[in-house]
Amino acid sequence: KAGVTQTPRYLIKTRGQQVTLSCSPISGHRSVSWYQQTPGQGLQFLFEYFSETQRNKGNFPGRFSGRQFSNSRSEMNVSTLELGDSALYLCASSSYRAGETQYFGPGTRLLVL
Amino acid sequence: GESVGLHLPTLSVQEGDNSIINCAYSNSASDYFIWYKQESGKGPQFIIDIRSNMDKRQGQRVTVLLNKTVKHLSLQIAATQPGDSAVYFCAENNGGATNKLIFGTGTLLAVQP
Numbered sequence: 001k002a003g004v005t006q007t008p009r010y011l012i013k014t015r016g017q018q019v020t021l022s023c024s025p026i027s028g029h030r031s032v033s034w035y036q037q038t039p040g041q042g043l044q045f046l047f048e049y050f051s052e053t054q055r056n057k058g059n060f061p062g063r064f065s066g067r068q069f070s071n072s073r074s075e076m077n078v079s080t081l082e083l084g085d086s087a088l089y090l091c092a093s094s095s096y097r098a099g100e101t102q103y104f105g106p107g108t109r110l111l112v113l
Numbered sequence: 114g115e116s117v118g119l120h121l122p123t124l125s126v127q128e129g130d131n132s133i134i135n136c137a138y139s140n141s142a143s144d145y146f147i148w149y150k151q152e153s154g155k156g157p158q159f160i161i162d163i164r165s166n167m168d169k170r171q172g173q174r175v176t177v178l179l180n181k182t183v184k185h186l187s188l189q190i191a192a193t194q195p196g197d198s199a200v201y202f203c204a205e206n207n208g209g210a211t212n213k214l215i216f217g218t219g220t221l222l223a224v225q226p
Contacts, residue, residue, distance in 0.1 A: 004156075015218075031212050033212050033213070033214070035214075035216075042216055042217075042219065043157075043202065043216035044219050045206075045213045045214060045215070048211055048213060049214050055210070055211050055212075056211035056212075056213045058213070072206045079172075090156050090157070092164075092212075092214075094212055097204050099144065099210070099212070101147065101159055101162055102147075102159075102212055102214065103159060104156035104157045104158070104159075105156050106148070106154075106155055106156045107155075107156045
């Protein structure tokens with residue numbers, strides 16, 4: 001099976017812009033979670049989608065949003081980018097049940113200038 | 114609040130030795146624990162997991178131990194190899210109907226030849 005794929009792998013934006021990141025889960029997986037990884041804060045949960053519905057949300061401002069499509073692919077959007085949004089954004093997928101193993105993609109490295 | 118913390122930020126071992134990476138968690142309601150390995154420029158890679166109804170689980174060269182009494186998790190790597198050099202994260206899923214993971218801060222394992 002192909003693993004989790006994320007596009008683009010690298011992105012450079014300027015403050016105030018918005019960005020959309022994409023994640024394709026492992027075939028058959030219906031849960032997609034997003035995490036932000038920074039040197040200062042480590043890995044932090046952003047949100048999880050299951051069957052096109054947000055099942056849980058982390059402690060991030062409303063500028064961070066996401067969605068999931070009927071084929072389980074997911075996108076996350078960050079509006080009005082700030083310098084502090086520079087991070088590695090990771091997507092993880094798992095099967096339909098909660099508490100199942102999550103498999104991560106390679107991440108999208110976002111740099112905000 | 115909820116937290117998963119690592120005792121040692123850096124662990125240096127000789128090739129061939131056994132490695133032990135430790136992790137403390139604070140949420141006694143957590144029922145699923147996972148160890149991930151992250152190499153530079155890559156997403157976290159699943160190593161091994163354990164559920165709260167177990168206290169030990171073995172994989173290929175790796176063993177995870179769970180001590181619920183003191184809320185402690187450890188990862189043992191036998192015959193450590195240079196390819197094991199990476200950052201290791203423990204993560205907990207605190208139950209419920211979501212896949213939200215809370216990650217520890219990570220331990221850098223450096224294997225000396």
